[in-house]
Amino acid sequence: MSLAIIGGTGALDLFDVLEHRRVESPYGAASATLARIDLDNGGAWFLARHGRPHRIPPHRINYRANIDALHRLGVAQIVAINAVGSMDPDHAAGALVVPDQLIDYTWGRRHTFSDDDITPLQHVEFAQPFSESLRRALLESATAVGQSCVDGGCMAVTQGPRLETAAEIRRLGRDGCNLVGMTAMPEAALAREAGMDYASLCVVANAAAGLEDEPISEAAIHRVLADAMQNVRQVLHALHT
Template sequence: MNELAIIGGTGALDLFPGGDERVLETDWGDPSANVVRVRLGQYKAWFLARHGRPHRLPPHRIDYRANIDGLRRLGVKRVVAINAVGAVDPGLAPGSLVIPDQLVDYTWGRAHTFSDDGRHPLEHVEFAKPFEGPLRSALLAAGQAADIGLVDGGCIAVTQGPRLETAAEIRRLARDGCDLVGMTAMPEVSLAREAGIDYASLCVVANPGAGLEEEPISLEEIHQVLSSAMISVQDLLAHLSL
């Protein structure tokens, strides 16, 4: 079985109506939540709430190993990750949908491999193109089919959170070549690579990075942008052809 799963974070919790639930079995403890069976267009997929149901887990407290291992044991071979992000590139307006192709990891202290307990073989996965695979191409094709403008490519900086970044940190990320900043892509994507899962990220730009505008970042405005953008995300996924 070549199952698809959606991992959703901020703004995506209520995107898909609840269906049948399944408890995930893992080698790493409890995942963030039970998976829910949802319909995407003409086919079904699993949905996993990255931050739990209700939304409660900060990015650095998510058990990414349990989430990915649970999906792998369920038979999932493909994951679309919905990531709410900030814009480092001032040309990316709030509400933009970006399919990144690169990342820089600024996190620390997160369990980022299955290969550190002696029970699992040591893996040195190839990771030069962290999001490359058929699923990424399928997302871009779905954007064309749905007439939804997608930004093809971009580098996402993954920071520790849960606080937002300082203006100086955003300037540093720009100097490092990053276009976006989020808190949850790592180690989720690298663990998926270890597990043999094709993983693509769909980034929803929720706000400009700190210091890119004169006004402070408003969490209320972030939620408003995400609520509006998720309509396009739902339409995009309904046009996904696998």
């Protein structure tokens, strides 16, 4: 089975689970037991990024163990589901976006396999952080099921778990970002080091800080995501890689 989906804990409830499997990794414990799920186009592995129940903040996720566990299961392609804020007024809450670039603003995360005696030092090429073929497959799947999906965008990956200040969002916009999330790095880079294709299917949960008159409500974010995840489910069921 070559496909895996990494998403929030609630995303697993979208799929029928066929089995659970725990995989040992020299990098420690993965966020959760891996679940084999049933898709219309075949099976895939699912990993709950924040654990089950949802408890691990973005900066404390063991990204290395997660990617290594999937690699040990023979996964070659990873679709990451990321909830994001948007700096683009054309992105309504609930919109789906398949970004093509990112900027990493995180710190202190174990961001490479090449910092111990387990893996030899490697300098991976990362100019295009997302697999173009997997991006195309996601966009084609969205079209096939009648879902609107934005092609391209630059995601700022921030430390979290707090949301950003309005001034930080203005800075990210000046840097060229139009999306902001907390979990794509070092996930994407580790997948590249492991030789796995990686693409992100972003769900716009809210307008980024300072872009609307009202404060960002966590309850409102959860409502948007609950509705949008049904659209994500359709796209993933139609995915052909």
